C-alpha cells in the first residue's frame with residue numbers, strides 16, 4: 099500500500115477497537131482518551147476535553163487565526179460493549195480495495211480519522227467531536243450550536259449516503275404526546291354517563307393524520323397509542339404519540355401551530371398536547387453553496403463529483419443549520435450499513451474522500467481571497483456595452 103492509506107487504516111482500527119456505546123459514560127470517556135491521542139498525533143495539538151453531564155466531548159482549535167470552518171463529528175456509537183467479539187475490526191478483500199468492518203466504523207469513526215488527516219497543518223479550523231450524538235445530543239447540543247455560530251461553514255463527518263452521495267438535506271423532527279381525558283362509566287349499565295376517551299382518541303388521531311403534506315415532504319404519523327383499562331369500562335383516558343418529519347422550518351412551525359390548536363370533539367373530553375420540535379431541518383438552501391463547491395473541488399482533484407441526497411434521518415448537522423450556518427453533511431466514509439450488521443467502510447474511498455475534505459476546507463479558508471477577483475470580473479463584464 100502507498101500514500102496515506104496505511105496510516106488511515108491503522109488510526110481507524112485504533113478507534114474502532116475502543117468501544118463507545120453512548121449510554122455508557124465510562125466507555126465514552128475511555129474512547130475520548132483514545133480519540134484525543136490519535137487526533138493529537140496527527141494534528142500536533144492536544145484537544146480541550148469538555149465534560150458535560152458526565153459525557154466526554156473533545157475540541158481542537160487549529161492555528162492562531164479565528165476559527166472559520168467547523169469540522170463536526172461524534173465518537174459514540176450504537177453498539178453495546180462486547181460487540182467487537184462478534185464483529186472484530188478487520189479488512190476483507192485486497193488491501194487497497196477491500197471492506198473494513200467493525201462496530202461504529204462507518205458511523206462514524208472513519209469520519210473522525212479522515213478529519214484528523216485532512217486538517218493537519220491547517221489554521222482557522224475547529225474540530226468538535228461529541229460523545230452523545232446517538233442519543234440526540236442531550237448534553238452537547240448547546241456546545242455544537244455555539245461553535246456553529248462562530249463558524250462560516252460546518253462540514254459534518256457523518257457517513258456518506260449510498261454511492262458516496264453528500265447529504266444536502268435532512269428532515270427536521272418534532273415529537274408530540276397527545277393525552278385525552280374522558281370519564282369512566284360501566285359500559286353495560288350506564289355508558290351514557292361516561293365520556294369515551296377511545297372515541298375522542300380516534301377523532302384526534304384522524305385529525306392529526308390529516309396534517310401531513312406530501313407535496314411539501316411533511317409527514318405527520320400517529321404512532322404508539324393506548325387507551326382504556328378493561329373491556330367493560332368506558333375509557334377514562336388515553337394517549338398517542340406523533341412523529342413529524344419536515345423539510346422546512348416553515349412546515350415545522352405550521353404543524354406545531356396545528357398540533358397546539360387541537361380541540362376536543364366530544365363534550366366533556368379534554369385534550370392536552372405536549373412535546374414540540376426536536377431537531378430543525380437541514381434545508382437544501384443551507385447546503386447548496388457548499389455542495390457546489392465540494393463538487394467543483396472533487397472535479398479539480400480528478401474525483402467523480404458526489405451526488406446529492408436528501409435523507410430522513412437527523413444528525414448534529416440539523417442543529418448547525420438550525421442556527422443559520424451553511425452546513426454540508428455526509429463528508430465522512432463511503433460504505434453502508436449504519437447501525438446494522440453489515441456496517442462497513444469501502445477502503446479504496448478513504449484517501450480520495452480525505453483529500454476532498456482537506457481541499458474543501460482549504461478553499462473555504464481562502465474564500466475572501468477568491469471572492470474579490472470574481473467580483474471584479476463580473477463588474478467589468480457588466481460594464482461592457
Ligand SMILES: [Zn+2]
Nearest residue numbers: 205206231256
Ligand atoms: Zn452518526
